[in-house]
Amino acid sequence: MAGIVGYGANIPRNRIKVEEIAKVWGADAPSYKKGLMLEEKSVPSPDQDTITMAVEASKNALRRAGIDPREIGAVYVGSESHPYAVKPSGTVLAEALGATPEVHTADLEFACKAGTEGMFIAYSHVVSGVVKYSLAVGADTSQGAPGDALEYSAAAGAAAFIFGKDKLVAEVLHTYSYTTDTPDFWRREYQYYPQHGGRFTGDPAYFAHVLGAARGIMAKAGMTPADLQYVIFHQPNGKFPLRAGEILGFSRKQIDPGWLVPKLGNTYSGSSPLGLTATLDIAKPGDKIMLVSYGSGAGSDGFIFKVTDRIEEVRNQAVRTRDMLDKNKNYIEYGVYAKYRRKIRKAE
Amino acid sequence: MPNPARAWREYPQRYRFEAGKCTKCGYVAFPPRLICPQCGNREFAKTKLAQSGKLLTYTIIRVPPDTFEDQAPYAVGIAELADGVKLTAQVVDCDFAALKVGMPVRLEFRKMYEEGEAGVIYYGYKFVPE
Amino acid sequence: MRDVAVIGIGMTKWGELWDKSLRTTFVEPALMAIDDAGVDHLDSMVVGCMSSGLFTGQEHLASLLSDYLGRNPVPAARVESACSSGGLALRQGFIEVASGMSDIVLVGGVEKMTDVTGCEATFALGTAADQEYEGFHGLTFPALYAMMAVAHMHKYGTTREQLAMVAVKNHDNGSKNPLAQYPFKVTVEGVLNSVLVADPLRILDCSPITDGAAAVILCPADMARKMKKPAIRITGSGQATDTIALSSRKDLCWIESTHLAGQKALAMAGRKVGDMDLFEVHDCFTIAEIMITEALGIVEKGRGGKAVEEGLTSLKGRHPVNPSGGLKAKGHPVGATGVAQAVEVVKQLRGEAGERQVKGAKRGLTQNMGGTGGSSVVHVFEAE
Numbered sequence: 001m002a003g004i005v006g007y008g009a010n011i012p013r014n015r016i017k018v019e020e021i022a023k024v025w026g027a028d029a030p031s032y033k034k035g036l037m038l039e040e041k042s043v044p045s046p047d048q049d050t051i052t053m054a055v056e057a058s059k060n061a062l063r064r065a066g067i068d069p070r071e072i073g074a075v076y077v078g079s080e081s082h083p084y085a086v087k088p089s090g091t092v093l094a095e096a097l098g099a100t101p102e103v104h105t106a107d108l109e110f111a112c113k114a115g116t117e118g119m120f121i122a123y124s125h126v127v128s129g130v131v132k133y134s135l136a137v138g139a140d141t142s143q144g145a146p147g148d149a150l151e152y153s154a155a156a157g158a159a160a161f162i163f164g165k166d167k168l169v170a171e172v173l174h175t176y177s178y179t180t181d182t183p184d185f186w187r188r189e190y191q192y193y194p195q196h197g198g199r200f201t202g203d204p205a206y207f208a209h210v211l212g213a214a215r216g217i218m219a220k221a222g223m224t225p226a227d228l229q230y231v232i233f234h235q236p237n238g239k240f241p242l243r244a245g246e247i248l249g250f251s252r253k254q255i256d257p258g259w260l261v262p263k264l265g266n267t268y269s270g271s272s273p274l275g276l277t278a279t280l281d282i283a284k285p286g287d288k289i290m291l292v293s294y295g296s297g298a299g300s301d302g303f304i305f306k307v308t309d310r311i312e313e314v315r316n317q318a319v320r321t322r323d324m325l326d327k328n329k330n331y332i333e334y335g336v337y338a339k340y341r342r343k344i345r346k347a348e
Numbered sequence: 349m350p351n352p353a354r355a356w357r358e359y360p361q362r363y364r365f366e367a368g369k370c371t372k373c374g375y376v377a378f379p380p381r382l383i384c385p386q387c388g389n390r391e392f393a394k395t396k397l398a399q400s401g402k403l404l405t406y407t408i409i410r411v412p413p414d415t416f417e418d419q420a421p422y423a424v425g426i427a428e429l430a431d432g433v434k435l436t437a438q439v440v441d442c443d444f445a446a447l448k449v450g451m452p453v454r455l456e457f458r459k460m461y462e463e464g465e466a467g468v469i470y471y472g473y474k475f476v477p478e
Numbered sequence: 479m480r481d482v483a484v485i486g487i488g489m490t491k492w493g494e495l496w497d498k499s500l501r502t503t504f505v506e507p508a509l510m511a512i513d514d515a516g517v518d519h520l521d522s523m524v525v526g527c528m529s530s531g532l533f534t535g536q537e538h539l540a541s542l543l544s545d546y547l548g549r550n551p552v553p554a555a556r557v558e559s560a561c562s563s564g565g566l567a568l569r570q571g572f573i574e575v576a577s578g579m580s581d582i583v584l585v586g587g588v589e590k591m592t593d594v595t596g597c598e599a600t601f602a603l604g605t606a607a608d609q610e611y612e613g614f615h616g617l618t619f620p621a622l623y624a625m626m627a628v629a630h631m632h633k634y635g636t637t638r639e640q641l642a643m644v645a646v647k648n649h650d651n652g653s654k655n656p657l658a659q660y661p662f663k664v665t666v667e668g669v670l671n672s673v674l675v676a677d678p679l680r681i682l683d684c685s686p687i688t689d690g691a692a693a694v695i696l697c698p699a700d701m702a703r704k705m706k707k708p709a710i711r712i713t714g715s716g717q718a719t720d721t722i723a724l725s726s727r728k729d730l731c732w733i734e735s736t737h738l739a740g741q742k743a744l745a746m747a748g749r750k751v752g753d754m755d756l757f758e759v760h761d762c763f764t765i766a767e768i769m770i771t772e773a774l775g776i777v778e779k780g781r782g783g784k785a786v787e788e789g790l791t792s793l794k795g796r797h798p799v800n801p802s803g804g805l806k807a808k809g810h811p812v813g814a815t816g817v818a819q820a821v822e823v824v825k826q827l828r829g830e831a832g833e834r835q836v837k838g839a840k841r842g843l844t845q846n847m848g849g850t851g852g853s854s855v856v857h858v859f860e861a862e
Binding site: 013096 | 359363364418419438440441456457458459460469471474
């Protein structure tokens, strides 16, 4: 029996509204808001990046786990905005937590599902018995190209999970992954912004893999939506996860606790993982939660968790995801946003 | 470009707040020292700083040093932590108008600055309102 | 220990001296001091300079300056204690003469600050702070003093207007000093409306970036009398250190190193602070002057703001502070300041201070400070 021992999140407090971005590019804000089911997104401050958010999210996970960081045997950070191309975010994270020097670490990339790949690897290490505890983080400060549709949604956030065999807050019942070579969204080396295939990113990409993974894991588990209390899908915008849920037969009640995107934006590798931390913040012992991520390129990871009694003891040991999402927000204008996100060309 | 060793040496302090507590008089040295400035004792026990405290004073820097040129204006302050140690750091995630003596703060891991486009990224601690 | 006298002084106009290099900036007043003293040789040279390395890439300064002063092979040393490098050079020269090691010593101070950008200068000045635990966090000197001001205002009710009055007083005095960088008056309103540097300190609360130098010649007092020179003696010298980081101080509102250095210097001179006719102190920022008057004991702790408001420290007041215009109006070429303070006091005790003469001045005190008070150097001067 292995699963999540501690979980934590970190969301920057800056927000920019769809209207503010649309104003600059002469776009029709109401249609973007309706089409994307998105109101605002988080923006990292200049002193926040994938590493700083990973550290704070992991510290929150440690508070709930209640373990000595030196017992963490492996650390995986999944992101598409690692601060270094060569030098793992994981080493800074492990050093900051005090997990060094006896620890494995590596950085992962798989577009928006690098975080859940990390979760799968971390979980597998624990199940196989090679480490006692392992840490997986999904964190991103992704960029949307100025004036592109993705600019409305590309946001920042991090979620961290410590896996182990004891002190579980949520047991992993099943894992699954559905992967194909599908070029829906990519970024070449040395390019600043990603490219994408427009409407090709819908049915052949997101839906094919999310539905493929969801159906695959439910079949493996012998479950239907009725057997699950909550489901979290990857959230590139508000519409896609709701549509996926509708197609599969889930109710809004099952989706809503983990549906953060309208006020958060798409936190890429943090997207479905943050939906999970928000859900764990309110789930009851015995609840079953399904998580289906999506990463362009493409693939989806599936997990089914069962919440344990211990969650009630530790959930308040650290800040709740929705408190970071809803409270203490700092709204910024496009000029400040462009400055923070380094979109302004300065003198050499 | 400076050798990264100078910053790397301070990681135990900047990342994990490791300090030394004088075994004789209890003075907490941050960063750790070889000799206690209070009683002259040369033995210290390992300890870590408290993670929250109150601002004793603050200011807003509008004319920055060149390393921080892009960050101005930014607030800095001296806080007295719960264990009595006084620490200097930036104060972030806080409207300037909200700064005041006595404001409760806690420590968060943040990026300090980058050594240009190609150099090392420096991380450290900053105060955020509690 | 022998009695030590100052027999020569030299200083040229301070400011942004675009056409003068570091070496020229130093040599001109040094030659003035040598001529004023009428000596034909030097036994030793001590130079105060905070950072010729960061400002102009030049180290090995003492050797360079002894060369350009035409004094090779005289022994020469450069001393550094941030902004009190000049006062420290004076102290080292004093010790050499008092101990009998040397007879005629040139003490000079110099700083050439305008060969770098404003941000680079701010960084160089910031090296007087704790690099890993203050500088690393983006602290600057205006910021450190601003934090002292906020604490002082919170604890004692000192006001921004009182801070501004220090600048007004010093500019008033500086307008009478032909060598000052900014020989013009300012108003309280003008100070309060000037641009913010680090809240609450505004640009007119801060001493400027300046190029300049000053020099004095020291010799045994007996030699001065034989040469029939006015023997302005240095009767007391005191120095003290404190924690480099402001956060490590016991009291953020108090400059202990100045307090201790002042006590030592006055004790050596056998005088009390009330015996002094004038003071030249380190007003790197307006709040600094307020805190220094408290630390020296000119006023009670916490009353520094009220004192300047009441005119206690103005030129015609009971305890004139900074008749030269202080760092604020005269300028602050870092390493030169401590020596220029001595030049002013000697001028005043010789009765040569013109429009800003403190009538009947017989005893003066200089106080020079490094960083936020990590070092302080105090000297007491007396006319015969």
